Amino acid sequence: MTVASGVPCSVPFLDLGGVNNGLREEFDVAWKTVLDHGHFVGGPEVERFESEFASYCEAQACIGVANGTDALELILSGLGIGRGDEVIVPTNTFIATAEAVCATGARPRFVDVCPDTLLIDPAAAQAAINSSTAAIIAVHLYGQMVDPEPISAIAAAHGLALIEDAAQAHGARHRGTSAGSVGIAAGFSFYPGKNLGALGDGGAVVTSDLALADRIRSIANHGRSVSDRYLHDLAGRNSRLDTLQAALLSAKLPRLDAGNARRAAAMAAYREMLPQGCTPVSVQPGAAPVYHLAVIQVDDRSEVGATLTAAGIGWGVHYPIPCHQQPALAGRYQPGSDDFAVAERAAGRILSLPMSPTLTVEQVARVCDVLGGAL
Numbered sequence: 001m002t003v004a005s006g007v008p009c010s011v012p013f014l015d016l017g018g019v020n021n022g023l024r025e026e027f028d029v030a031w032k033t034v035l036d037h038g039h040f041v042g043g044p045e046v047e048r049f050e051s052e053f054a055s056y057c058e059a060q061a062c063i064g065v066a067n068g069t070d071a072l073e074l075i076l077s078g079l080g081i082g083r084g085d086e087v088i089v090p091t092n093t094f095i096a097t098a099e100a101v102c103a104t105g106a107r108p109r110f111v112d113v114c115p116d117t118l119l120i121d122p123a124a125a126q127a128a129i130n131s132s133t134a135a136i137i138a139v140h141l142y143g144q145m146v147d148p149e150p151i152s153a154i155a156a157a158h159g160l161a162l163i164e165d166a167a168q169a170h171g172a173r174h175r176g177t178s179a180g181s182v183g184i185a186a187g188f189s190f191y192p193g194k195n196l197g198a199l200g201d202g203g204a205v206v207t208s209d210l211a212l213a214d215r216i217r218s219i220a221n222h223g224r225s226v227s228d229r230y231l232h233d234l235a236g237r238n239s240r241l242d243t244l245q246a247a248l249l250s251a252k253l254p255r256l257d258a259g260n261a262r263r264a265a266a267m268a269a270y271r272e273m274l275p276q277g278c279t280p281v282s283v284q285p286g287a288a289p290v291y292h293l294a295v296i297q298v299d300d301r302s303e304v305g306a307t308l309t310a311a312g313i314g315w316g317v318h319y320p321i322p323c324h325q326q327p328a329l330a331g332r333y334q335p336g337s338d339d340f341a342v343a344e345r346a347a348g349r350i351l352s353l354p355m356s357p358t359l360t361v362e363q364v365a366r367v368c369d370v371l372g373g374a375l
């Protein structure tokens, strides 16, 4: 949810123009190259981007797919997870994480999050495991990785697949590990507003399990056999990354780390200048987040939000309704302890401030000034 005020934003929530305008020449070359060779699905640009993004994530393989939701669904299907299985999902996430589970016929089993980071609570995940549990999805929300150690240990002890939802965490690290290299596989989204965003929809699965990679590549391409394009040996579907999007993503990838560093600098400025009463989400020891979002907690969000809107400052809420309270998921998830006190409290208090690689210290100071006036 991003608030559009009708007033031109003096500080936009996300400056997509600023991110993409500096790449116009590279985009022109990409478009011309693809138009000239005429392969609009597949082709050398997709292979090139897959190889670049796999190495960026320190993984063995990458499969470009249509979007981040498909990436998660394809990982689950590739692992054979479906009807009769439960998949543990934090209730504080974008609904797509749960949608992907439901699409396979499995049921999400929601668990609460940690009060300081708002990321999945490993103890709650452990308590939710039963004989139907097949996997845990660790969502690296807001750009911060879930601490890999406790969640990997729980998954390993119970023989569960650990899947990363890295849609908001391109380039995030935790003590030497990189988002996309921790679980059996990770799903990424290249939705335009992401830290690595396409100019349309896009997504990727990243994994170091090469047999799983082959299976997912086949399922995403109509279940086609590698050796014979007219033989379909798996139940498949169509979910592929467009050639043009792959070319644009290859043009953007070399600038991702610099953009993430500028986001981190903007977040550091927020931490210095935020007035009392605005509490940013904590960073765990060992974590190097990429600040997809700059999330704070406040007591009176509607008052603070109204003041920001009146000052022409863009803001959002990620997410105001936890998944277990979403009408679309009613009756589709596996009821458990039903103790979601942390996520429910946070849902009424969280507010996402402007965040972009182009955000300046002056803009951060302006946002903090206005917040100071609201509190």
Ligand SMILES: Cc1ncc(COP(=O)(O)O)c(C=O)c1O
Pocket (backbone or CB within 6 Å): 067, 068, 069, 070, 093, 094, 096, 097, 139, 141, 165, 167, 168, 188, 189, 190, 191, 201, 202, 203
């Ligand atoms: C945490 C999370 N998971 C999954 C997705 C789904 O990605 P897409 O929109 O590319 O399907 C998103 C996208 O917003 C997301 O933020």
